[in-house]
Amino acid sequence: LFFLGQSEWFEPVGILVAILIANGVASISENKQEGKASALKEEEDAEEMAKVLRDGKLQEIHVSEVVVGDIVYLQAGDKIPADGIVIEGAIKVDQAALNGETEEADKITLPADTDYDIKDLLNKYYAYRGTVVCGGEAYMEIKVVGDKTLFGELALEVQEDTRETPLQVKLGKLAKQISTFGYVGAIA
Structure with missing residues (x-):
């Protein structure tokens, strides 16, 4: 409705900021998680x-x-x-x-x-x-x-079954809620 002149500018900006924050937090969390996992693997490999x-x-x-x-x-x-x-x-x-x-x-x-x-x-x-x-x-x-090896086969099976972290699940729900709110706001 902002583009039709029916609402204030802060509504779409607020929605955009919320989406950017949710995506930013998800990206930062995932990068930290991958960094820690790779550092731990390198440390283990160096000692074996x-x-x-x-x-x-x-x-x-x-x-x-x-x-x-x-x-x-x-x-x-x-x-x-x-x-x-x-x-x-x-x-x-x-x-x-x-x-x-x-x-x-x-x-x-x-x-x-x-x-x-x-x-x-x-x-x-x-x-x-x-x-x-x-x-x-x-x-x-x-x-x-x-x-x-038996250990290697088990590790491959575990890697194939990757699940979302609790943070990723919550951020996914938040993104759906924000997009639903945005759609309803755009229609109204």
């Missing part, structure tokens, strides 16, 4: 190292450099870098990141000619990426790396 047996020597490398067939040395406090089979030794592993279990799982050396299921979290020969060694020492042969 693995002890790998290469050329007959134990070397410490970044977990992103671990490949299928590598022999990884594990001891208490280590985060397992990829999925694999325990080939020597025995360890206790905290698998809470995968299954929520608070009880530690025993992982032992795979006997010769033994079948195993890599998706079975109760498998006592197979250790999984993202779990933490709580005790013991062992050598593990890497069988699966990256997104093909």
Whole structure:
């Protein structure tokens, strides 16, 4: 109605300001959220190292450099870098990141000619990426790396199911209310 000369100038300006504020708050919130998430990921990635047996020597490398067939040395406090089979030794592993279990799982050396299921979290020969060694020492042969690990597959599933934050939901409702108010005001 402002354009027809039927109302004051402050009505459309007020609506415009409200829309700009709502969009500004949403953008700032989203940018902060993404920044914190990426900083946390970079910090985690920088700290993740693995002890790998290469050329007959134990070397410490970044977990992103671990490949299928590598022999990884594990001891208490280590985060397992990829999925694999325990080939020597025995360890206790905290698998809470995968299954929520608070009880530690025993992982032992795979006997010769033994079948195993890599998706079975109760498998006592197979250790999984993202779990933490709580005790013991062992050598593990890497069988699966990256997104093909059980932990990687779970992470991909979680990423696919992105939900709006409570702030985004509230801002969406506010935007609808403002636009409804604007439409009603324009018609009246």
